[in-house]
Amino acid sequence: xxxxxVGNPNVGKSTVFNVLTGSNQQVGNWAGKTVERxxxxxxxxxxxxxxIDLPGTYxxxxxxxxxxxxREYILRENPDVVMAMVDxxxxxxxxxxxxxxxELAPRVVIGLNMMDLAVSSGxxxxxxxxxxxxxxxxxxxxxxxxxxxxxxxxxxxxxxxxSQDPLPxxxxxxxxxxxxxxxxxGLLSKNPWATRYPLRWLAIKRxxxxxxxxxxxxxxxxxxxxSKDSCCDTGYGVSYELLKTTSLPGEELxxxxxxxxxxxxxxxxxxxxxxxxxxxxxxxxxxxTINPGKPTWTDSIDAWAxxxxxxxxxxxAVLGLVFWGSFVASAPLGGAISxxxxxxxxxxxxxxxxxxxxxxxxxxxxxxxxxGVGAVLAFVPQIAIFFAFFSLMQDSGYLARAAFLGDRFMQxxxxxxxSFFSLVSGFGCNVPGIMATRTLEDPKDRxxxxxxxxxxPCVPRLGVMSAVVAAxxxxxxxxxxxxxxxxxxxFLVMVSALFMRRVVKQTExxxxxxxxxxxxxxxxxxxxxxxxxxxYSFLKRAWTFIxxxxxxxxxxxxxxxxxxxxxxxxxxxxxxxxxxxxxLGFDWRIMVSIVFGFAAxxxxxxxxxxxxxxxxxxxxxxxxxxTGAMTPLNAYTFLVVYMLYIPCLASxxxxxxxxxxxxxxxxxxxxxxxxxxxxxWIVFHGGQxxxxx
Amino acid sequence: MLTSILKILARKESxxxxxxxxxxxxxxxxxxxxxxxxxxxxxxxxxxxxxxCSSSSCGSNGCEGCGFASSESFAVxxxxxxxxxxxxxxPK
Numbered sequence: 001x002x003x004x005x006v007g008n009p010n011v012g013k014s015t016v017f018n019v020l021t022g023s024n025q026q027v028g029n030w031a032g033k034t035v036e037r038x039x040x041x042x043x044x045x046x047x048x049x050x051x052i053d054l055p056g057t058y059x060x061x062x063x064x065x066x067x068x069x070x071r072e073y074i075l076r077e078n079p080d081v082v083m084a085m086v087d088x089x090x091x092x093x094x095x096x097x098x099x100x101x102x103e104l105a106p107r108v109v110i111g112l113n114m115m116d117l118a119v120s121s122g123x124x125x126x127x128x129x130x131x132x133x134x135x136x137x138x139x140x141x142x143x144x145x146x147x148x149x150x151x152x153x154x155x156x157x158x159x160x161x162x163s164q165d166p167l168p169x170x171x172x173x174x175x176x177x178x179x180x181x182x183x184x185x186g187l188l189s190k191n192p193w194a195t196r197y198p199l200r201w202l203a204i205k206r207x208x209x210x211x212x213x214x215x216x217x218x219x220x221x222x223x224x225x226x227s228k229d230s231c232c233d234t235g236y237g238v239s240y241e242l243l244k245t246t247s248l249p250g251e252e253l254x255x256x257x258x259x260x261x262x263x264x265x266x267x268x269x270x271x272x273x274x275x276x277x278x279x280x281x282x283x284x285x286x287x288x289t290i291n292p293g294k295p296t297w298t299d300s301i302d303a304w305a306x307x308x309x310x311x312x313x314x315x316x317a318v319l320g321l322v323f324w325g326s327f328v329a330s331a332p333l334g335g336a337i338s339x340x341x342x343x344x345x346x347x348x349x350x351x352x353x354x355x356x357x358x359x360x361x362x363x364x365x366x367x368x369x370x371x372g373v374g375a376v377l378a379f380v381p382q383i384a385i386f387f388a389f390f391s392l393m394q395d396s397g398y399l400a401r402a403a404f405l406g407d408r409f410m411q412x413x414x415x416x417x418x419s420f421f422s423l424v425s426g427f428g429c430n431v432p433g434i435m436a437t438r439t440l441e442d443p444k445d446r447x448x449x450x451x452x453x454x455x456x457p458c459v460p461r462l463g464v465m466s467a468v469v470a471a472x473x474x475x476x477x478x479x480x481x482x483x484x485x486x487x488x489x490x491f492l493v494m495v496s497a498l499f500m501r502r503v504v505k506q507t508e509x510x511x512x513x514x515x516x517x518x519x520x521x522x523x524x525x526x527x528x529x530x531x532x533x534x535x536y537s538f539l540k541r542a543w544t545f546i547x548x549x550x551x552x553x554x555x556x557x558x559x560x561x562x563x564x565x566x567x568x569x570x571x572x573x574x575x576x577x578x579x580x581x582x583x584l585g586f587d588w589r590i591m592v593s594i595v596f597g598f599a600a601x602x603x604x605x606x607x608x609x610x611x612x613x614x615x616x617x618x619x620x621x622x623x624x625x626x627t628g629a630m631t632p633l634n635a636y637t638f639l640v641v642y643m644l645y646i647p648c649l650a651s652x653x654x655x656x657x658x659x660x661x662x663x664x665x666x667x668x669x670x671x672x673x674x675x676x677x678x679x680x681w682i683v684f685h686g687g688q689x690x691x692x693x
Numbered sequence: 694m695l696t697s698i699l700k701i702l703a704r705k706e707s708x709x710x711x712x713x714x715x716x717x718x719x720x721x722x723x724x725x726x727x728x729x730x731x732x733x734x735x736x737x738x739x740x741x742x743x744x745x746c747s748s749s750s751c752g753s754n755g756c757e758g759c760g761f762a763s764s765e766s767f768a769v770x771x772x773x774x775x776x777x778x779x780x781x782x783x784p785k
Contacts, residue, residue, distance in 0.1 A: 058733055093726035261784035268734065269779055273695040276727050280694060280719060299711055306709060407707045439740065511707040512771040513698075513728070 001049045001160050002077060003042075003153075006070055006101060007085030008094050009056030012113045012143035014038075016085065017053040019149050030069050044157060052079070058093065060100040061268070062212045072212075074104050075197060081107040081160035083152065085143075088118035088125045091287065095279045096272075099171055102134070103201045106165040110138045111152040122290035129286035135168045170200070173274045180207060180257065180267075184250050191249040204271055206250045207257070209264035214248060298518045302401070311405050316483060318398065324479035326386040327470050333381035334470070341374035360561075364554055368610060372550025375609025376542045376602055379467040383538055386466060387459075388531040395522035404514050409490065413497035419449040423493065426456035430651040433458075434658055448500040450655055451668045454647045455493050455675075457486070460601040461647065463538070465639055467605055471626050472635040481636070485643055492644065492675065541602065549603040553596060553610050570611065584641065584680040585634050594641065600648050633692045637684040644676035694719060695727050699736060702772045703780040728770050736776035741768045 007013045018025075021040025030037045038053040054073055055066035062068055074082065082105045086094040101108055110130070118125055131138040137155050141148030159166070173181060184203035188194040194202055205213050257267075295303070304310050345366050352362045393399045406420045419440060426433030433453045440446045457465065466482060473481045556570035565571050566588065573595065574581075574588025581591040589611040597604035612625035630638070646652060646669055656665040697717045701708065714721045731737045772780065 059730065061734065063733060063735070090722070090726070092723050093729060096726070096730060257784075261782060263779075263782070263784075265736075265775065265779045266782075266784050269695060269699075269736070272730060272734065276694045276723070276730070280723055283723075302709065302711060306712070404707070404709060411705060411707075511702060511704050512769040513702065513708050513710060513713050515768040515770075516709050516711075 001047055001081075001157065002079040003049055003051045003081055003083055003156055003160065004054055004074060004077075004079040005051060005083045005085065006054045006074075006097070007056060008058055008087060008090075008097060011056065011085045011087045011094065012141075013053060013056060013085050015143040016083075016111065016113075016141070016149055016152065017051065019143075019146055020153055021051055030065075035065050035069055042153070044153070047157070049157070052077075057097065059097055060104065061208075062210050068212055071104060074101070079105070081109060081156045083109055083111060083156045085111045085113055088112050088115045089121055089123065091118075091125065092279055092283070096275055098134070098136075099275045099278065102136070102168045102170070103204065104198055106168060107159050107162070108136050108168060109152065109156045109159050110134070110136055111141045111143075111148070112138055113141050113143050115140055116142060124288045124290075126286045126288070133169065133282040133285050135166065171275050171278045173271070177267075177270050177274065180262075184253060187250045187253055194249065203250075204267075206248070206254070207262075207264075207267040208271065209254065209267075296518075298397075301519055302516070305398070305401050306404065308408070311401075315402050315405055316487075318393065318402075319486065320479045320483050322386065322389040322393065323466065323482040324476055325389055326382055326466065327478040328475065330379075330382035330385045331470070331474070334378050337381065338374070338378040341370055341377060345370035345374070360558070363558060364551065367558070367613065368550050368554025369547065371609045371613065372553060372606035373542055373547055376546055376605050377539075379463060379470075379605070380535065380539065380542075382466055382470060383463045384531060384535040386462070387534045388527055391527040391530045392522050394530075395520075395526040397517040397519045400514075400516050404516065407514075409494055413494050414501055415445060415448060415497055419445060422449045422453055423456050426453045426458060427462075429458045429460075430454050430456065430647040431654050434651060434654045437658060444504045447504055447659060447664060448497060450659055451500055451664070451671065452493050452496045454651055454655075454668065454672055455489055455496060455644060457489055457643050458601070458647055459534070460538075461643060464601055464605045465643060468626070468635055468639055468642075471624075472630070472632050481639075485639055488640065488679075489643060492679070496671070496675070538602075541600070545600055546602055546606050549596060549599060550606045550610060553592075553603075553607045557592075557611060565611070565613075580677065583684075584637055584677070585684045586638065586641075587629070589629075590634075590638055594645065597642065598646060598649055600650075604642065633684065633687040636687065637680050640683050641676045641680040644672060644679055646672050694723070695731055698724070698727060698731070699772065699776055699780050702737065702770070703777065707769075731776070732770070735773060736779060737770050738773050739768060739770050 005013055005017055017038065017040065020042055024041040026039050028037050029035065035055050040051050040053075042049040042051055052073065054070045057064070057066040057070050060067055060071040073079070082101055084098050084101055086098060098108070098110065112125060112127055112130070115125065127138045127140055137159060139148055139152045139155050141152050143149065172178075181200065181203050184206055185199050188202055188206065189199060197205075202213070305314055348370075349362050349366045352365065390399075393402070403420065403424045406424060410420045419437075421439065422433050422436040424433075425436045430453055433456065434450050437446045437449045437453070440449060465485065466478075469478045469481050469485075553570065556573070557565055557568050559568060566575070570592050571588060574592045577591040577595070578588060581588065586594075589608065592611060593604045593607040596607040608626065612629060626635070652665060652669060655668055656662065659665060694717060698713065701713060701716060708716065710721055710724060714724045717724065719727075728737065728739075732739055
């Protein structure tokens with residue numbers, strides 16, 4: 001007796017095979033394939049059974065080696081019985097293969113494995129009802145514990161020795177499809193070649209234009225096999241002329257259907273659809289779930305969190321809470337660091353004075369390094385707390401929902417749904433955000449997404465922005481200001497995308513289905529570890545890149561020596577840029593900090609620290625120094641301009657690399673600069689007109 | 694069922710799995726199974742958006758930390774060209 005063991009991958013087939021065959025196994029490869037072939041001998045009473053463990057597969061189409069091997073074995077070797085292993089916890093997926101097997105082989109026994117998993121998922125499978133629904137014996141097994149395996153084999157032997165083939169239920173196809181199957185069956189039944197296959201199965205495969213069936217015909221059709229090249233025995237060496245004259249049976253009928261619009265894909269989809277439909281219809285007969293229809297708490301939360309009406313206010317409230325939390329909780333720590341830095345600068349400078357170090361060294365340490373790096377370090381607590389809140393959002397599963405809601409914006413802009421992944425990545429850093437556009441197939445979609453990505457404020461920009469917001473808009477006002485900036489950014493992303501669509505015409509958008517993780521309570525590790533990693537990265541940058549930038553800015557703002565700061569090289573640079581800054585209400589220091597922000601966004605903060613001379617007055621923090629020199633309206637205008645102009649040099653280089661166009665890169669840079677200027681002008685003059693200071 | 698899912702994917706609005714299941718009237722398990730089968734057949738494909746910063750070019754470009762959103766994993770199902778063709782044509 002020959003028994004074939006089939007099933008989906010990871011269904012427990014190998015466990016059953018090993019238990020039944022023990023050490024009587026032979027392992028090799030299937031002829032001409034790289035797939036492992038395992039067979040074994042089982043002795044039962046007077047019977048010797050050869051069991052083949054067929055490769056794990058989800059279906060019996062001709063898309064993979066595993067599928068072809070499985071169905072070829074069943075067709076060619078004609079096993080006495082097929083033992084089909086089914087995962088009870090994922091029965092929908094597994095029954096699809098079973099239905100296909102039932103079209104190939106009538107003698108089938110189902111082994112229902114992983115019942116324990118199904119039960120723990122709240123599922124109950126009634127095996128008797130399943131057996132009745134398919135008219136096939138079903139045996140419950142727990143392969144991992146060795147339970148039910150012998151009974152599974154006993155039932156297979158019983159079915160294998162039946163004098164007549166049983167009549168398992170066939171999938172009922174829709175009437176139009178059934179008629180086509182029957183018409184094909186009628187044609188094929190007249191051809192001797194077709195007798196080697198189950199007729200109905202062959203008819204379905206012919207309608208699907210299964211390529212393997214075609215190969216088999218070419219290899220066996222009269223005339224063709226004799227004309228093979230002497231070097232080949234595969235049938236591929238036949239001449240085209242011969243193939244044309246000896247087409248597969250049913251070809252004319254297929255051409256008629258094709259003329260009616262039935263392509264091979266339409267047939268394939270229609271048969272698969274009918275099988276899934278059938279599974280859906282019979283499922284309630286044998287499967288019950290605990291609390292059917294009762295939504296999980298993830299479903300209940302999502303009903304609100306993903307609602308087109310409530311989803312956005314909820315997202316705004318969550319983000320508002322994140323900003324509020326990071327401003328309020330970080331304020332005392334930030335103040336302490338500022339004072340600590342000022343005190344340290346004082347101590348070190350006194351030591352240098354005691355050691356009679358040159359004046360420029362003292363100035364470099366105090367006015368360059370401590371003022372620049374210290375200005376950035378003072379906001380580390382705020383940034384760390386912001387990171388921690390973001391980690392909470394991510395680990396709880398909410399960040400994925402926020403990203404999903406973002407897709408509605410893409411819809412309004414007519415962009416491909418996948419564009420929003422690039423924009424979401426831009427919140428982390430615009431460089432990977434721009435790189436993420438590679439997932440977009442349409443080059444025009446890619447270009448538009450690449451050009452609007454810099455309008456999304458990245459984490460370093462958010463860090464600097466929150467620092468400035470904390471200085472000018474303390475307490476809960478800060479979170480409102482941050483939210484307003486984010487909303488402005490979103491609005492401009494939309495407007496810019498609509499504008500770019502006029503410049504770059506792209507193809508129609510298509511949708512997608514997104515997998516969302518379940519909500520869960522965040523773990524301390526998953527919150528603290530990324531918080532530490534990001535904070536460390538920020539600190540590392542402060543001691544490397546920002547340190548160098550601080551020294552450069554100190555140098556430019558200190559020389560020529562003995563002149564007022566406005567007459568130094570940095571001051572002159574600011575003076576040259578005053579024609580841009582003046583309409584926005586910016587003094588020269590703001591303009592210089594914006595220029596230095598081109599290299600990296602955090603350097604804006606260190607530059608402001610140096611130019612506002614924070615360390616020169618140890619009792620003054622950067623917040624105090626800035627609030628003394630700027631009004632809240634100046635600060636808000638600065639925040640708008642800062643948020644919208646080019647993120648950094650790295651993002652420009654990446655845009656060039658990804659777009660491969662200097663023209664589009666220049667367009668992107670010019671667009672950001674002009675947009676930031678226009679928005680800054682509107683905010684400043686609009687604010688003044690409304691009476692804001 | 695499969696055809697309904699393909700038609701929904703050909704529309705412009707994206708959906709979550711739960712929303713898709715609600716719309717076609719099947720359970721999420723059935724939908725997942727159908728999606729996997731259609732992916733196997735080549736009509737749709739699953740795309741995973743993993744951490745973008747795993748690429749070495751990110752660091753060399755001066756990207757300092759990639760932030761959070763870029764390390765979030767998203768997975769979406771969308772139509773392939775073959776899937777779009779089949780949705781776009783209807784047999785008599």
